[in-house]
């Protein structure tokens with residue numbers, strides 16, 4: 001099913017488009033890599049669509065000529081997931097936000113979550129997406145294609161971002177524009193959410209919104225012991241008054257090796273009682289209080305600063321991201337923590353843990369670990385960032401070897417599953433294992449919605465099929 005990238009000329013048969021189709025070097029080079037900065041694939045052309053019709057017309061054109069197509073959001077994946085040497089569709093130009101009901105919004109797939117969060121908060125009553133990623137400068141289409149873990153909002157009492165989608169508009173690999181939902185076209189709907197762009201390009205999404213609280217109070221608790229940290233983590237995620245929890249882990253020898261961040265969202269008329277929020281938690285605590293949006297954009301501020309001062313976009317980022325079963329996270333972290341060095345993080349990196357309540361995750365994708373009796377699964381990220389923009393490429397290779405070793409052990413020993421936003425070398429056989437019992441259905445969906453295998457070649461899921 002792999003498409004041949006042939007050398008067919010682009011000079012005949014091009015459709016009339018509302019948006020732009022660009023062939024010049026600047027446009028092609030600007031989308032030739034991603035946030036990881038290692039995989040490089042220069043496309044032959046770049047589409048900046050202005051309508052689903054543009055996407056459909058160009059997919060039809062490419063399909064007839066065996067040209068591969070990759071949708072691109074912000075390309076904040078790190079191993080070439082959004083790259084192709086065929087046609088790149090830059091979805092950012094699909095940027096409309098329309099509030100269609102009291103608690104629903106229809107957005108173009110190129111809308112950034114931060115723009116949606118800001119627009120929703122301005123509504124009366126104030127609204128918010130129920131799940132927001134830690135960094136919100138990511139596109140709706142990009143995170144819905146991966147899963148969308150609640151890095152700053154959601155996770156304890158919500159599913160993933162894909163679990164809060166009401167309807168999608170998708171252009172399939174046959175060039176057909178489809179509306180799909182759990183009720184109509186559910187095969188396509190399921191295959192596209194968390195489906196790594198394999199079965200269609202999302203052009204619009206109808207998303208659920210929920211009432212937003214005005215403020216956020218975050219309790220940061222520091223630890224030097226793995227068991228004490230996990231005791232408190234498990235208490236915090238089960239505590240009804242706490243709305244969000246994530247954790248940072250630092251290499252051994254740091255003054256604090258684990259930090260728990262627990263946040264309560266509230267309206268000023270119901271300010272949290274600090275003592276009951278932290279009751280029984282042993283870590284040394286600092287409290288930070290802010291408006292809801294300042295809280296939501298707190299990671300964005302850090303990244304913006306690194307963009308301005310450290311050349312963030314050009315630094316190598318060999319990221320390792322896995323789902324660990326709920327019962328195993330403590331043992332797994334205890335195993336890998338002693339081996340973490342300052343090189344594993346670099347001056348701008350982070351090791352992060354995100355809890356996700358399992359019963360609120362509904363779809364077949366993204367893949368989660370097999371149930372282990374725990375109510376929880378955890379995403380663990382080692383977000384390694386190189387020190388300077390001149391860092392040797394061998395650093396990336398070394399880190400890819402590290403990621404491969406870590407993942408083989410995590411999968412073999414703990415039943416971990418890749419969260420495929422980062423940089424782990426994966427063969428077609430690895431992908432088959434990754435999808436597990438869902439593989440036949442995923443393969444069938446690919447054959448149905450992208451029969452010529454032109455979409456999203458980056459991860460190599462169907463290589464050799």
Ligand SMILES: Cc1cc2nc3c(=O)[nH]c(=O)nc-3n(C[C@H](O)[C@H](O)[C@H](O)COP(=O)(O)OP(=O)(O)OC[C@H]3O[C@@H](n4cnc5c(N)ncnc54)[C@H](O)[C@@H]3O)c2cc1C
Nearest residue numbers: 073074075076077134135139141142145148149151197202
């Ligand atoms: C600082 C930082 C913090 C992050 N925090 C979180 C977090 O809290 N939770 C989390 O889940 N992730 C997080 N991520 C990872 C992020 O979710 C993924 O990298 C996500 O894919 C990025 O969105 P994007 O717009 O850059 O997508 P891209 O990287 O552009 O695309 C991702 C994949 O989806 C495909 N795709 C893109 N748009 C479409 C579309 N419209 N239709 C079909 N396929 C499409 C691409 O071809 C590619 O395969 C973080 C990343 C960074 C850099």
